Amino acid sequence: MPELPEVECLTRAFKNEALGGDCLEATFFREDLRFPIDVKGVRKILKNQKIEDVFRRSKYMIIRTAKGFVFIHLGMTGNIFRSAKKRSEHKHTHFSLKIRTFSGENLYFHYVDPRRFGSVHGCKLSEFDDYSLIAHLGPEPLETQNLAGHFKGLACGKVKPVKSFLMDNAVVVGVGNIYASESLYLSGIDPRRPAGEVMTDEWKRLSANIKKVLKKAIKAGGTSFSDYQHTDGSSGYFQVQLNVYGRKGEACNGCGSVIQQIRQSGRASFFCKNCQK
DNA sequence: CGTGCTGTTGCTAG
DNA sequence: ACTAGCAACAGCAC
Numbered sequence: 001m002p003e004l005p006e007v008e009c010l011t012r013a014f015k016n017e018a019l020g021g022d023c024l025e026a027t028f029f030r031e032d033l034r035f036p037i038d039v040k041g042v043r044k045i046l047k048n049q050k051i052e053d054v055f056r057r058s059k060y061m062i063i064r065t066a067k068g069f070v071f072i073h074l075g076m077t078g079n080i081f082r083s084a085k086k087r088s089e090h091k092h093t094h095f096s097l098k099i100r101t102f103s104g105e106n107l108y109f110h111y112v113d114p115r116r117f118g119s120v121h122g123c124k125l126s127e128f129d130d131y132s133l134i135a136h137l138g139p140e141p142l143e144t145q146n147l148a149g150h151f152k153g154l155a156c157g158k159v160k161p162v163k164s165f166l167m168d169n170a171v172v173v174g175v176g177n178i179y180a181s182e183s184l185y186l187s188g189i190d191p192r193r194p195a196g197e198v199m200t201d202e203w204k205r206l207s208a209n210i211k212k213v214l215k216k217a218i219k220a221g222g223t224s225f226s227d228y229q230h231t232d233g234s235s236g237y238f239q240v241q242l243n244v245y246g247r248k249g250e251a252c253n254g255c256g257s258v259i260q261q262i263r264q265s266g267r268a269s270f271f272c273k274n275c276q277k
Numbered sequence: 278c279g280t281g282c283t284g285t286t287g288c289t290a291g
Numbered sequence: 292a293c294t295a296g297c298a299a300c301a302g303c304a305c
Contacts, residue, residue, distance in 0.1 A: 003284060034286085034299065059285080076284050077301075092301080115300040117285060160294065169286075177284060245284095266296060268283080282304085289297080 002059055002074040004141075004174030005214055009221030010080055011061045013228045014109065015054035017082070020102035022050050023065070028095045034075060034119045037095075042122040045070050046097065058137050058173035068124045071133055075117025082225040083108045095120070138172045142214060147172070147207035148200070155195035155203075162198055163191035164265045166210075175210060178245045179217070181270045183209040185244045190276045191269045192262070216240055244270040 026046040031037045049065035056062065061080075063070045072080075081090060088096060088110035097109045111120075123131045144150060154171055155162075165171055166180045175183070184191050186209040189202055198206070217240045222228055243253050248261035252272040262269050 006284085073285080075286090075300090113300095114302070115283090115285095117299065158293080164294085167285095265294080267285095280305085283302090285299105287298095289295105291293105291295085 002076070002078060003176040003179055003217075004056075004059060005179075005217035005221055007059045007061060007074065007174075008056050008218050009223065009228050010074075011054060011056040012223040013082075013225040014061065014080065016224055017101055017107060018051045018063075018099050018109075019054055020051065021099045023047060023097055024100050024106075025098035026095065027098075030094050033094060033113065033116045034073075035121070037120050038122060042070055042120055044068075045122045051099070057134055057140070058169065059176075060134065064125075066125075068122055069128055069131075071119075071121040071123075072111065073119045075113055075115060075119070077115040078111065078113035078118035081110045081112060081229070083110060088112065092116075136170060138168075138170050141172050141174055141207075141210050144172070147210070148203040151195075151198075151203045151207065152200060155198060158195040160195050161191060161264055162189060162193045162195045162206075163269055165195035166206075167265075167267075172210075174214070177267050177269075178242065179210065179213050181245045182213050182243060185271060185276060186213065188276055190273070191264060191271050213240070244272060246270065 023046040026043045028037060028039045031039055045065055045068040049067055051063060051065060053064040060071045060073050081088065084107065086108055090110060090112040092114040093110045093112050095111045099107050099109065101107060121133060139150065141147060155165060158165060163180050163184060166175045167177065181191065183206060187202065187205040189198065189206060220240050244259050247259045247270060250259050252259055252275060254272065254275045257272050257274040260271055260273055
């Protein structure tokens with residue numbers, strides 16, 4: 001499921017229904033996700049508390065109550081399903097939240113994650129700013145005005161390939177494997193280039209394209225659970241047209257050359273060697 | 278049947 | 292200081 005646009009849409013959808021409502025119950029079915037869940041701590045923050053805010057930072061959906069913040073990360077295969085039923089119909093449901101909405105409706109949100117690379121954490125209100133999960137993170141791409149300048153400054157002297165550089169959460173958050181490949185393609189930049197050798201005008205193009213692809217995908221994903229869960233993108237991720245990701249051996253949409261697949265820092269990378277220099 | 282991938286990311290080893 | 296590689300896991304394509 002998750003890259004930034006998916007988490008953003010899920011967060012908006014959850015916020016739409018849960019904001020101002022009360023969490024009546026937080027039930028945990030297993031505690032061994034990527035990190036052991038502090039069930040007592042998280043439940044204390046949620047149970048019988050009003051949902052005061054819901055927002056996204058990096059790929060975390062964050063819920064605020066009067067007792068603290070709860071961070072939900074979807075890992076690689078996580079998702080949250082809205083249901084009128086207490087019992088989840090999905091395998092690998094690890095916890096469920098029962099929410100009585102502001103308008104008085106009872107809803108369940110089931111957290112499902114087959115691979116269990118996701119995680120759930122809680123912290124006190126006063127701990128938020130330096131909470132270790134988010135304290136070291138780089139800026140949000142969509143909220144950074146001079147993203148190109150930011151990249152240029154950090155990339156100086158770096159030999160790390162530009163694609164791996166983009167996926168480094170200390171540089172910028174929310175640019176995962178798919179959108180890193182896609183934005184480099186749109187910018188005509190070879191993913192193997194050392195970050196330090198990328199030119200100023202290329203950083204400008206790249207920054208603009210990162211914002212463009214992310215916004216486009218968010219738009220395709222919608223803001224309500226009915227939008228969100230109907231745009232099930234098993235290959236396309238919200239039906240956004242992918243130019244290179246997953247298209248090894250197919251024809252480039254720009255020039256017809258064969259799309260290449262290579263491996264960079266353990267991840268699959270796709271590019272067109274004719275269009276990306 | 279196995280084998281080798283997969284949208285994440287914190288930690289470790291070099 | 293920086294970078295590459297691994298680990299955690301279930302599911303799926305071959």
